[in-house]
Amino acid sequence: MSERRHVKLGHSIWPEGRHGTGWRRRRHYKVLEGDPDFYRATAQTAERGLFDYLFLGNGESSRLPGKPGGRKQNWSADTAANGVVNLVDGEHYWTPNGLFKLDSFTANAYVAALTTRIGLVSTFNTTYQHPFNVARQTATLDHLSRGRAAINIVTGRSDDAARNYGFDEQPDGDARWDRAEEFIQILWSLWDGWQDGWYVGDREGGRFLDLSKIQPTSFRGRHFSVEGPLNIPPSPQRRPPLIVAGTSQRSFEFGAKYADVRFIPFADKQAEYYQTQKALAASYGRDPDSYYLLPGITFYVDETSSAAHATFREIQDLSVVPFDARELGRVLGVDLGNAGPKDKVKDVVDVTANPASAWIVKDAFLGFGDEDITLADLDHFIANGPANQVPVVGSGQEVADWIEENFEDRKLDGVVVFPPYQPGSLDAFVDLVVPELQRRGLFRKAYTSTTFREHFDRPAIARTA
Template identity: 35%
Template sequence: MKKSDKTLHLGAFLYAVGHHAGGWRYPDNEISSLLDLEYYKKVAGIAEKGKFDLIFFADRLAIPDRFGNNFNNSIRYFASFRLDPVALITALSAVTSRIGLVATASTSYNEPFAVARAYATIDHLSKGRAAWNVVTSTNDGEARNFGRDAHFDHATRYERAQEFIEVVTKLWDSWEDGALVINREEGVYGNPEKVRYVNHKGEFFQVKGPLNVPRAPQGRPVLVQAGSSERGRDFAARWAEVIFTAQPALEGAREFYKDINGRLAKFNREPGSVKIMPGVMPIIGETEAEAKRKEELLRELVHPLAGLSLLSDSMNQDLSQFDLDKPLPELDTMRGNQSRQKIVAQLAKEEGLTLAQLGKRFGASRSHRVLVGTPAQIADNFEEWLEKEACDGFNIMCPYLPGGLNEFVELVVPELQRRGIFRKEYTGVTLRDHFGLERPNPVV
């Protein structure tokens, strides 16, 4: 059955009770408490049962309030709060055993020592399953919670991110393996020759080190990135080991895949050393018609202002100033997530959507691809994307949770396994093992 030697990697991109802004109102969806660890344990358990490579939590550092410069619609129409994603993967490290744990942390509003330490700690507690999704943050609401009036401009935040990640990797490398001797007879606990200062003095940061956590089981926790702008692509090609990306169509995804892999050589990296995982929202039915009915129902459940709150937040623009019954006007500035803004503007133009309609659309999948069909149709599509070198796998964005993930694991995963393009069992222990990524040696 297998047409390709490549196999897929799967991530469970977890968000609220599902990515679809109508997901929390979906009838089959059990009402779960987003504040209860049991809910997250359940969802992580389903993903681990489905042999996923990882679960992933994104982040925003503020309640969305760009739309109308207040949070009213965000609070009213969807679950706009977010528990700390680093805390979530840490708690889940204690109640899962194989699945990779990816949490987002911003380089704009953290300190590198704290980030290096937190992820190294989680890598130890999880025995090598931690990954850091590096983001530069998006909007002014986040800036205002961290002492600034506006978010850093695009260039500055990438310069800061660049230096931030350099410091973090230096800190991770400040302990070699074998630094802990623990010779009780002779009273020697460690070998200071295997520990070093980092003495970083840069434009944004000054950090002496060493880290106060020994070298992590994975050497370095896995680095995940999602930049898709020109600058973001270079950044990803230099640093990322896994890339999450929004790719609405096959051709664009192939172009992105080729482009990123083509940039690796510039940074002395081997082809295949970065795994590219576009987001996709599967809406699954026993028949295609059933799947389409589900999609329609979900769309009806979205309040347009929920979608527009999310879109204003992502674009870092107040869209309440425009007429909801007219198309999205041309905006002369790009202030937030640039690649996302391009996708949205193109979609609105091609389909002639009003702003209200665009809100509902954005509320559905946040401009990620929606794949509506039977398990076999979804597997066909995944196989095609894999064969045509459009991706190394997918970040699965269930419209509603935990139900949607359960359906995916029960119906789609076995179909992928039958075709030989997805693992039946975990063969390794760490997240690097799942991806076939090398454990890096310290760079001295």
């Protein structure tokens, strides 16, 4: 009889909360992006909840009003002072989390000293970083955290980032993924360059190491030329795990070949998506069960369902983005005509008119629960930046029900918890949802592993030749 699968849990750090208006709550902290106490408290709470890992994104772009080369923008001082920070260029509203991003590797190095078991994911952009530096940084963190480091690989999506690195625009998608392929091959070659048995330690004979066990990388590609070897000996995991995301076929192929964890959207056809990604991994000769698929979910959890929905409603009502039927219609891909903010969504929006955006309306209904929501409610929900992190709102038992149902139906292997607001949302999940998952036998009751690889049931890597 095979051992029962266990839910995997990650936590994505958002100092101002994932939903853009969360910072306006009276109970919210001041700006937290650079507050070390926030990172300490968040990491230790997640570890108290026995989470598998903490995830930190990175930011390469820094587009602000008036920046040379950027599109025409206005920064509303009134809005910045009284509500969501809006950077308006005719298409986008930016929130505080779109403005600030600490360096993920440096932040994780700080967190490593304050925790003992939880995995630490740092994000690196393969378009603008060099694999030798990333190999060094990651191996260093893996040593200092005793084997808890992992990397999230991204290729970039903004010309604004390109301009920060001396380019007019970013390369096209295929070129970025070609570069990423070379990047990961170099990382693995550098990490594998030190074979087991390299250390001799013969004090009497004066022989410190066996040079025959250390091999150069000698990589020559289109994008990189790296001689090696890495000047850091093998870290506890040797190859720290890899996390990827993305919606292109190239990203799917890359993840299926190289990644341990894939960050996925959550959509209507989730079971089909899940099986497709698993099958793709199998087509590369991998065990599909070793390729973990986790969606990001924005959880509103409280003692009761009504209290959780009240908090969700509070966050949405804090939006200051002005209602614009034409703009809302553009986002939804439907013509709203002369509809007003008080019109009911179910009376005005035909979700079948544009299946590509139907998930937005569905997610809004899921968040608001039994409410008969208006176009203004839907507009506020979209302005809060739900992206693909579907809101799940309810009591600890109801949220655990949602996770269990989708886990058992093979739609996910776990979830990445996105905090809609700060403080308290992660604490609520740890105190109310985790015990429910444990009671159902879906989640560990104590850490039984020490490294990131072990958390995900991945064997240690030996290098003997």
